[in-house]
Amino acid sequence: xxxxxxxxxxxxxxxxxxxxxxxxxxxxTLAMLISVELILNAADINFAVFNKFLFPNQLxxxxxxxxxxxxxxxxxxxAIAIIINIYRNIQTLNVDKxxxxxx
Amino acid sequence: xxxxxxxxxxxxxxxxxxxxxxxxxxxxxxxxGRKYFSLITCLLLGGxxxxxxxxxxxxxxxxxGMYYYTPMMTIIKSILTFGTLIVVMQADTWLRREDTKFxxxxxxxxxxxxxxxxxxxxxxGHFLMFFxxxxxxxxxxxxxxxxxKYKHDSAEAGGKYILTAMFSSALLLFGLSLLYGACGTLxxxxxxxxxxxxLMQMAAFVFFLAGIGFKISIVPFHLWTADVYQGAPTxxxxxLSVVSKGSAVFVLLTILMKxxxxxVQEWQIIIYGLIVVTITIGNxxxxxxxxxxxxxxxxxxxxxxxxxxxxIGGTQLGMSSLVYYVLVYMVANLAIFGVxxxxxxxxxxxxxxxxxxxxxxxxxxxxxxxxxxxxxAGIPPFAGFFSKFxxxxxxxxxxxxxxxxxxxxxxxxxxxxxxxxVKAMYINKSDSPIESFKSDCYTRTxxxxxxxxxxxxxxxxxxxETISLFGYGM
Numbered sequence: 143x144x145x146x147x148x149x150x151x152x153x154x155x156x157x158x159x160x161x162x163x164x165x166x167x168x169x170x171t172l173a174m175l176i177s178v179e180l181i182l183n184a185a186d187i188n189f190a191v192f193n194k195f196l197f198p199n200q201l202x203x204x205x206x207x208x209x210x211x212x213x214x215x216x217x218x219x220x221a222i223a224i225i226i227n228i229y230r231n232i233q234t235l236n237v238d239k240x241x242x243x244x245x
Numbered sequence: 246x247x248x249x250x251x252x253x254x255x256x257x258x259x260x261x262x263x264x265x266x267x268x269x270x271x272x273x274x275x276x277x278g279r280k281y282f283s284l285i286t287c288l289l290l291g292g293x294x295x296x297x298x299x300x301x302x303x304x305x306x307x308x309x310g311m312y313y314y315t316p317m318m319t320i321i322k323s324i325l326t327f328g329t330l331i332v333v334m335q336a337d338t339w340l341r342r343e344d345t346k347f348x349x350x351x352x353x354x355x356x357x358x359x360x361x362x363x364x365x366x367x368x369x370g371h372f373l374m375f376f377x378x379x380x381x382x383x384x385x386x387x388x389x390x391x392x393x394k395y396k397h398d399s400a401e402a403g404g405k406y407i408l409t410a411m412f413s414s415a416l417l418l419f420g421l422s423l424l425y426g427a428c429g430t431l432x433x434x435x436x437x438x439x440x441x442x443x444l445m446q447m448a449a450f451v452f453f454l455a456g457i458g459f460k461i462s463i464v465p466f467h468l469w470t471a472d473v474y475q476g477a478p479t480x481x482x483x484x485l486s487v488v489s490k491g492s493a494v495f496v497l498l499t500i501l502m503k504x505x506x507x508x509v510q511e512w513q514i515i516i517y518g519l520i521v522v523t524i525t526i527g528n529x530x531x532x533x534x535x536x537x538x539x540x541x542x543x544x545x546x547x548x549x550x551x552x553x554x555x556x557i558g559g560t561q562l563g564m565s566s567l568v569y570y571v572l573v574y575m576v577a578n579l580a581i582f583g584v585x586x587x588x589x590x591x592x593x594x595x596x597x598x599x600x601x602x603x604x605x606x607x608x609x610x611x612x613x614x615x616x617x618x619x620x621x622a623g624i625p626p627f628a629g630f631f632s633k634f635x636x637x638x639x640x641x642x643x644x645x646x647x648x649x650x651x652x653x654x655x656x657x658x659x660x661x662x663x664x665x666x667v668k669a670m671y672i673n674k675s676d677s678p679i680e681s682f683k684s685d686c687y688t689r690t691x692x693x694x695x696x697x698x699x700x701x702x703x704x705x706x707x708x709x710e711t712i713s714l715f716g717y718g719m
Binding site for chain 1: 372377380383384391397398400402404407410411414416421422423425426430431658
């Protein structure tokens with residue numbers, strides 16, 4: 143069987159749904175972060191696949207993927223720094239415990 | 246490569262210069278030099294505004310269509326820099342505290358990096374540029390929110406912001422990938438020719454709107470707003486509520502007009518619904534708030550709905566009224582945040598009932614807050630009335646009569662809760678009112694600038710006329 147665009151898209155859609163589900167359901171902050179990474183990687187796969195199969199004469203999608211990976215790495219670093227800071231304050235990573243700010 | 250292209254991105258280049266100077270100053274200046282840090286930042290930012298103020302009458306694209314410049318973009322960038330300048334002035338008292346004193350330089354550099362990201366986002370001509378700008382604006386923003394790192398509130402707000410920001414930008418990125426698949430290009434100029442409103446493009450548009458809606462805090466994506474506004478340091482909150490929001494709204498307008506123009510029927514329906522829920526829910530939730538920063542958060546959500554009224558028509562009038570609204574909203578909101586910030590610094594009180602009897606002890610501050618609240622609510626002699634009038638007119642002109650009536654009814658609700666704060670200051674009695682205090686000269690100057698803005702921006706017609714000269718429509 144030849145691998146087609148659709149197969150890749152099925153994988154990326156599953157990753158998107160798993161990411162959204164994980165972000166909404168998981169209680170651990172780091173697990174939420176990993177779920178977001180899943181969505182971002184799904185988008186990166188999409189870019190690469192569309193570029194390779196649909197528009198093979200250009201490089202726009204590949205470039206976008208590279209930039210996105212770099213930016214998201216920076217964002218993850220900041221997120222982890224903030225999560226460590228929260229951990230120092232409340233000694234837990236459970237989001238249910240981050241309930242000081244609510245009315 | 247043709248390096249003369251950099252001459253066209255005047256604002257960004259000079260802002261990078263300002264950031265570099267401040268960064269070096271932070272390295273060189275010792276304990277003693279830090280005293281003049283805010284003065285130097287204010288002077289540099291002032292110089293930056295003056296240098297870039299006059300809009301050039303040309304527009305075009307450089308770097309192969311990646312970067313756009315139009316006179317309107319120069320205006321909105323100047324307005325945002327002006328807002329940042331006022332935020333810097335108001336942050337001075339907070340930054341002189343013992344636990345943040347040594348971090349002054351970081352604050353200014355991060356604040357201006359955020360602004361730089363917004364500039365790139367505004368001027369982008371390609372979705373890659375847009376995405377980089379968006380992330381450049383939101384990553385330093387998260388660190389600013391978590392700036393008071395020994396405070397639980399600040400850390401928690403930072404965590405909530407960065408997680409929701411990442412989630413929304415992930416959705417946005419997924420939307421962009423679908424758009425790329427559907428169109429085969431991501432240049433703003435080339436996309437409209439390939440759009441026909443099929444299902445994939447609609448999905449891409451909805452994902453995109455979810456990402457940018459988070460930045461503007463439109464209602465289904467607003468849940469982070471109140472928590473983050475409450476937990477962040479007050480100066481950062483004011484930056485978030487005016488500058489960040491203003492830039493995102495302008496970008497939404499330009500992208501809807503330039504890129505999604507062929508899908509105008511579809512997006513107008515979506516924006517219509519978003520405006521109705523944003524204004525209504527923002528207003529209704531503002532009524533029951535006890536904490537003044539949460540109160541202002543919901544007020545800013547409903548104001549975002551009003552700003553979107555300028556977006557929905559996609560007309561020239563819509564664009565000029567939107568930019569004018571951002572300016573007027575900026576001075577009024579920064580005036581209130583200036584007062585909240587100085588009261589929080591001097592007394593530590595941030596609940597609305599703490600403001601009871603403020604008039605007796607601090608008459609000037611209460612008077613200024615009242616004027617600013619009247620301007621936000623849109624009471625005639627002040628600038629807020631004119632800005633509301635123009636956005637209503639922009640929506641009315643395109644035939645959204647019911648929408649304008651809903652927005653007008655909501656203005657009455659908003660007047661109710663704005664007057665609750667006025668009532669607290671003037672009528673309610675308090676056994677232990679906030680003591681009388683003297684503000685420092687930075688805060689006072691910034692409040693005077695805001696006061697002049699609130700009173701004069703509406704009465705001096707020249708401001709709106711100048712802005713409307715450069716507006717452009719779909």
